[in-house]
Amino acid sequence: MSNPVVVEVLRGERVESRHSGAGAVFDAEGGIVLEFGDIDRPVFPRSAVKALQALPLMESGAAEALNFTSAELALCCASHAGEPEHVALAAQILRKVGAGVDDLACGAHWPSGVAASRALARTGGEPTQLHNNCSGKHSGFLCAACHNGWALKGYETPAHPLQREIHAALEAMVGERLDESRRGTDGCSIPTYAISLRGLARGFARFGSGQGLAPARAKAAQRLREAVAAEPFYVGGSERFDTRLMSRLGARAFTKTGAEGVFCAALPSLGLGLAVKADDGAGRASEVMIAALIRRFLKLDAAESGRLDAFTNPQLRNWRGLHVGALRPAGPLAAQSTTA
Amino acid sequence: MSNPVVVEVLRGERVESRHSGAGAVFDAEGGIVLEFGDIDRPVFPRSAVKALQALPLMESGAAEALNFTSAELALCCASHAGEPEHVALAAQILRKVGAGVDDLACGAHWPSGVAASRALARTGGEPTQLHNNCSGKHSGFLCAACHNGWALKGYETPAHPLQREIHAALEAMVGERLDESRRGTDGCSIPTYAISLRGLARGFARFGSGQGLAPARAKAAQRLREAVAAEPFYVGGSERFDTRLMSRLGARAFTKTGAEGVFCAALPSLGLGLAVKADDGAGRASEVMIAALIRRFLKLDAAESGRLDAFTNPQLRNWRGLHVGALRPAGPLAAQSTTA
Numbered sequence: 048m049s050n051p052v053v054v055e056v057l058r059g060e061r062v063e064s065r066h067s068g069a070g071a072v073f074d075a076e077g078g079i080v081l082e083f084g085d086i087d088r089p090v091f092p093r094s095a096v097k098a099l100q101a102l103p104l105m106e107s108g109a110a111e112a113l114n115f116t117s118a119e120l121a122l123c124c125a126s127h128a129g130e131p132e133h134v135a136l137a138a139q140i141l142r143k144v145g146a147g148v149d150d151l152a153c154g155a156h157w158p159s160g161v162a163a164s165r166a167l168a169r170t171g172g173e174p175t176q177l178h179n180n181c182s183g184k185h186s187g188f189l190c191a192a193c194h195n196g197w198a199l200k201g202y203e204t205p206a207h208p209l210q211r212e213i214h215a216a217l218e219a220m221v222g223e224r225l226d227e228s229r230r231g232t233d234g235c236s237i238p239t240y241a242i243s244l245r246g247l248a249r250g251f252a253r254f255g256s257g258q259g260l261a262p263a264r265a266k267a268a269q270r271l272r273e274a275v276a277a278e279p280f281y282v283g284g285s286e287r288f289d290t291r292l293m294s295r296l297g298a299r300a301f302t303k304t305g306a307e308g309v310f311c312a313a314l315p316s317l318g319l320g321l322a323v324k325a326d327d328g329a330g331r332a333s334e335v336m337i338a339a340l341i342r343r344f345l346k347l348d349a350a351e352s353g354r355l356d357a358f359t360n361p362q363l364r365n366w367r368g369l370h371v372g373a374l375r376p377a378g379p380l381a382a383q384s385t386t387a
Numbered sequence: 388m389s390n391p392v393v394v395e396v397l398r399g400e401r402v403e404s405r406h407s408g409a410g411a412v413f414d415a416e417g418g419i420v421l422e423f424g425d426i427d428r429p430v431f432p433r434s435a436v437k438a439l440q441a442l443p444l445m446e447s448g449a450a451e452a453l454n455f456t457s458a459e460l461a462l463c464c465a466s467h468a469g470e471p472e473h474v475a476l477a478a479q480i481l482r483k484v485g486a487g488v489d490d491l492a493c494g495a496h497w498p499s500g501v502a503a504s505r506a507l508a509r510t511g512g513e514p515t516q517l518h519n520n521c522s523g524k525h526s527g528f529l530c531a532a533c534h535n536g537w538a539l540k541g542y543e544t545p546a547h548p549l550q551r552e553i554h555a556a557l558e559a560m561v562g563e564r565l566d567e568s569r570r571g572t573d574g575c576s577i578p579t580y581a582i583s584l585r586g587l588a589r590g591f592a593r594f595g596s597g598q599g600l601a602p603a604r605a606k607a608a609q610r611l612r613e614a615v616a617a618e619p620f621y622v623g624g625s626e627r628f629d630t631r632l633m634s635r636l637g638a639r640a641f642t643k644t645g646a647e648g649v650f651c652a653a654l655p656s657l658g659l660g661l662a663v664k665a666d667d668g669a670g671r672a673s674e675v676m677i678a679a680l681i682r683r684f685l686k687l688d689a690a691e692s693g694r695l696d697a698f699t700n701p702q703l704r705n706w707r708g709l710h711v712g713a714l715r716p717a718g719p720l721a722a723q724s725t726t727a
Contacts, residue, residue, distance in 0.1 A: 049389050049407070056647070056668060058571035061581055063431050064647050064668030067389070067407070091403050154706025157505075165497075168508035179706060231398035231712070234705045241401055307396070307404050327667040328396060328404035365574045366494025366519060372571070 050084035051378040054325070054332040058363075058372040065377075066332035068308070070323035071248040072340060075258035077222075079245075080319060081340075083379035086248075089223075089241030090324045091231055095305030096247070097184050098124040098271050099220050099254065100237075103212040104187045105267030109194035113143045115187075120274035121281035122183030126304060128284025129158025129167075129178040136281065137177045140186035144193035151176040152203040153185045153235040160284050181235035183281070188237075203237045205230065210238060216264075220253060221246035234306060244322040247311050252320030255301060255313025272301050272315060288334050292341075292358055295351075300341055304330065310337035314344055331374060335359055339376040390424035391718040394665070394672040398703075398712040405717075406672035408648070410663035411588040412680060415598035417562075419585075420659060421680075423719035426588075429563075429581030430664045431571055435645030436587070437524050438464040438611050439560050439594065440577075443552040444527045445607030449534035453483045455527075460614035461621035462523030466644060468624025469498025469507075469518040476621065477517045480526035484533035491516040492543040493525045493575040500624050521575035523621070528577075543577045545570065550578055556604075560593060561586035574646060584662040587651050592660030595641055595653025612641050612655065628674050632681075632698055635691075640681055644670065650677035654684055671714060675699055679716040 049067060056064040069084025101123045104110050110120065119140050127133040141147060157174045158164040167174065176182060185203070192202045192209045201207050205214070217240060218225050225240040233239040242250075252258070255272065257265030275282045276298040283290035289302050302312040308325030310333040321340050325332035338358035347355070359382075363372040376382060389407060396404040409424025441463045444450050450460065459480055467473040481487055497514045498504040507514065516522060525543075532542045532549050541547050545554070557580060558565050565580040573579040582590075592598070595612065597605030615622045616638040623630035629642050642652040648665030650673040661680050665672035678698035687695070699722075703712040716722060 049392075052389075058431055058579070061429075061431070061569075061571060063571070065666050067666075089401075091398055091401070152707070154708075156706045165504075165508040168505040169511060171509060229401075231401060231403070232705065232709055234711070236705060236707050236709060239398070325667075326405050326407075327665075327669055327672070329667055329669065332667070365572065365576060366496050367492070367576050368494075369572055369576060371574070 050326055053378050053380045054335045055377040056374050066325050066329055068325040069244055071244040073248040073252045073320050075252040075256040075318040077249055086244040089243050091239045091241050092309050093239055093305035094126045095303045095309045095311040099217055100213050102216045102267050104191040106263055107191055109191045113190055117274040118278040118281045121278040123187035125183045125282040126180045128160030128163055128287055130160055130163045130284050134177045137182040137186045144190050146189045148176050150189055150199050151185050153179040153181045205238045220250035247322035248320040251311050251313040255315040256318040308333040312337055335374050339380040390666055393718050393720045394675045395717040396714050406665050406669055408665040409584055411584040413588040413592045413660050415592040415596040415658040417589055426584040429583050431579045431581050432649050433579055433645035434466045435643045435649045435651040440553050442556045442607050444531040446603055447531055449531045453530055457614040458618040458621045461618040463527035465523045465622040466520040468500030468503055468627055470500055470503045470624050474517045477522040477526045484530050486529045488516050490529055490539050491525050493519040493521045545578045560590035587662035588660040591651050591653040595655040596658040648673040652677055675714050679720040
């Protein structure tokens with residue numbers, strides 16, 4: 048069975064393109080609240096689980112010992128746009144343990160933020176590993192490794208004690224065994240493990256509520272959520288979806304995008320966890336999917352709900368600014384009442 | 388019925404994302420050679436029909452009277468990367484009729500070629516309408532309008548005599564009535580008409596072979612094909628799929644990409660026309676789709692066929708150059724013998 052069409056792209060009144068996908072919403076007790084499509088097929092969550100990958104940094108005491116600020120913790124959970132503030136803060140994290148850009152294993156790429164990329168080119172600059180959207184996460188990894196007395200070299204490989212801790216944390220949070228057959232290599236060279244949307248939604252319900260977690264882990268999750276809610280710019284960037292959405296919703300929603308059309312979210316006040324995947328890997332589709340789910344479950348007043356239109360129904364304009372189309376939720380995500 | 392999965396994206400050994408789509412291959416007599424998915428649903432071909440939109444430029448005598456070179460004609464059929472050569476040639480076309488950049492209605496955008504875009508930023512420059520990937524087509528439009536004694540202003544609007552001629556040429560080539568319900572506004576502000584893949588494949592079979600066309604139209608199509616085959620750089624750019632593929636295959640394949648996952652092609656020596664659409668609008672999927680079809684139908688020796696691997700099975704590397712995955716044709720496009 049193929050997954051349902053969940054997002055339509057309109058040109059004028061006609062549907063030009065269609066995205067299919069799957070999604071799950073779980074409560075913190077592990078009860079299923081909503082599902083569509085195949086939620087048991089494992090998908091690579093990619094960057095959507097960066098906050099879970101930061102748990103060892105917290106639970107080891109490294110973050111506290113090294114005086115991580117909220118902005119720094121947000122950057123450890125980030126897919127950042129490579130804006131100057133992100134780059135500078137990643138370098139600051141590295142300095143906590145005397146590490147440098149050459150210790151990073153994420154690779155260099157031009158800033159994912161278009162304006163930041165052009166600004167860098169205008170100065171005649173070239174990107175370093177600090178511009179990689181994962182540089183904050185990797186800097187946090189190096190701090191955790193250093194604090195634990197582990198070798199920095201090879202910190203990104205599956206056999207390194209840090210990656211083993213991250214693997215164990217992921218397994219516990221999502222409640223699935225993640226053996227080698229689930230493993231791929233992520234864009235930033237660390238392991239990524241394929242996980243069902245069921246498991247991811249369950250894991251984010253726990254991450255958002257702390258329910259079912261040991262006290263130290265619940266506290267770590269809470270600190271990360273508070274950091275991101277306080278500093279949403281550092282988890283994304285000026286134009287990025289997560290930053291824009293969380294700047295509007297505050298601590299009511301924790302969201303995180305992943306490459307290839309994955310999105311995870313927690314609605315802490317409701318104890319809900321959300322996970323979606325656009326089959327084709329399109330970010331534009333997963334953004335509309337997660338925004339439509341958030342609007343359905345969060346109790347928003349009419350004005351707040353209206354302000355989410357830009358996320359659930361983004362309008363398309365051409366190079367001269369003419370309105371040519373829009374995206375909209377479809378099928379199981381089509382607009383309806385906001386009741387659960 | 389949903390369309391079949393036709394392209395898979397692998398991370399390691401696991402399928403990470405899936406693209407569904409439809410496609411049609413027709414011969415010049417209108418006989419169907421191959422089909423998969425829904426080939427009757429109209430889709431916006433976008434830039435995939437630029438060569439058909441250039442027919443009035445040829446048939447009016449404008450191209451001959453204004454001494455269009457092969458490179459200039461290729462640019463009129465192009466979605467170019469905005470490299471300096473493309474920009475300069477578009478300006479040269481405009482000068483033929485004393486028009487300038489302000490007469491263009493395509494809008495400005497940064498060069499679609501990443502290197503060209505960075506190079507422009509490095510010089511402190513800003514893009515003009517000449518950098519728009521459609522600037523060659525629009526410059527050709529202005530030449531056709533001027534040659535016919537029509538107003539330049541409004542040349543992009545549906546009611547302008549030039550757009551009416553283009554509309555009539557499209558209807559005749561694809562054999563479908565394209566009424567207002569089929570019309571949307573393209574990224575470059577001209578009308579785009581939704582056409583079935585059946586019609587597009589039939590139209591490109593005619594465009595590639597001249598069969599079933601009046602002599603003047605057959606000659607116009609031949610001249611455009613020869614121009615693109617002679618100057619493939621100008622129909623795309625250094626890194627663009629059409630340029631790379633046609634540089635390898637010469638006059639044996641005429642291909643043209645369109646936004647939102649459309650691809651059209653003609654195999655003139657076989658009298659075949661091809662049209663595909665990735666449901667979700669992904670260019671990476673439509674590229675693999677059209678390359679897989681071309682490899683199936685063109686008679687290639689083993690070495691030539693092997694050189695198409697980069698198009699049918701592009702390999703994915705991460706920011707450090709590690710091999711992390713690949714794309715591959717799937718379902719009805721899965722690798723098989725090269726017989727039709």
